[in-house]
Amino acid sequence: MDEPFRWHGGLEIYCKEDCLPENVLDEPYALTYTSLLASYKDFVEELSDIETWYRRDELLSGIELCEKQCAEYVFGDLEGLFYKERLSELHQWFTELYDKSAIYLLNWDHYRFETGLVIYWEGIVQYDSKESAVALQAILEKYMNENKLNPMHLKEARFDALTEMESILVFPQKEYYKNGFGQNALQDLYTICVDFFEERSVKKGFDYENCIQFTKLFTCPICNCPEPIEDADVSEEYQVIACNYCYNK
Incomplete structure (x- = not known):
């Protein structure tokens, strides 16, 4: 006004x-x-x-x-x-x-959204093998190192196939999306994952598409990290829409 x-x-x-x-x-x-x-x-x-x-x-x-x-x-x-x-x-x-x-931060219209690539390491290890998970991690790290990409990981978790249940690769808009590079990098990483599983033998019944997915993220106003919107809920203490970690802590 x-x-x-x-x-x-x-x-x-x-x-x-x-x-x-x-x-x-x-x-x-x-x-x-x-x-x-x-x-x-x-x-x-x-x-x-x-x-x-x-x-x-x-x-x-x-x-x-x-x-x-x-x-x-x-x-x-x-x-x-x-x-x-x-x-x-x-x-x-x-x-x-x-x-x-x-009540401003109780309205989704006032949030900025990002796209992230989720890799469910636990599913790959459980339904395929540890070797596949470790090999995929190495290939993705090689691509990111060669392109000088520094993805933002949720809660600063390590990018590790054997110690993390999942990793979400996020390239914040402020740093990467001005020229579309971040979005292109996510698509390249997804393609690398698809090619990886299609070019090797995987265990019968393993559907890699359940373990490699794009997800919509919002920036949690409490921890200031990109988080999946499907896990969000209202924090009564802070009166904001918060990530699963923040409204449960």
Whole structure:
């Protein structure tokens, strides 16, 4: 909401404090009004960039402080003054913005999504062999080393076929997706996996497609890691949508 600056002398509206007519700020409560309105506009803009619970809480603290400042002027004497009436409106806006911000990270529309490649090592070891898992790990590592790829692994787990149940290869958009390289790398890695299993003998009944899959990820606002959306749930403590690890800890 892009609220304009209003003034006592007419119906004109202004985009910022500096554009107001001369001597406007000498009027009673005018300086308080323009200062708090500027803060309100900053908070509205900041909300659209909120991605973590602690930034959300910082924003809530700032809004609450301004809301209290408005209340100090709204519920006092000298009713009917132009800028005091504007402060009364602004008090309501801060209240509404606080409520909106408090539930902002409970809405999927406010999350950024990534694509990850899941490799279920446990399934490969159990239904095929340890040797296949270790060999596939070596081939994938070779590709990533040659292309200087540093995938983000969930919870900083090791890329190890024998000690990890699974690995999720993620190339964050900020680093790799500007030119599509990250998405292309994921497709290359998937193709490497498919070719690996199709070119070798695997145990009867083993379906490698169940162990090599793409998955949709969101950035958990608590641990700030890309996590599978199918494992997400609401954290009552933080009032955000969180990954399985964070809402259960």
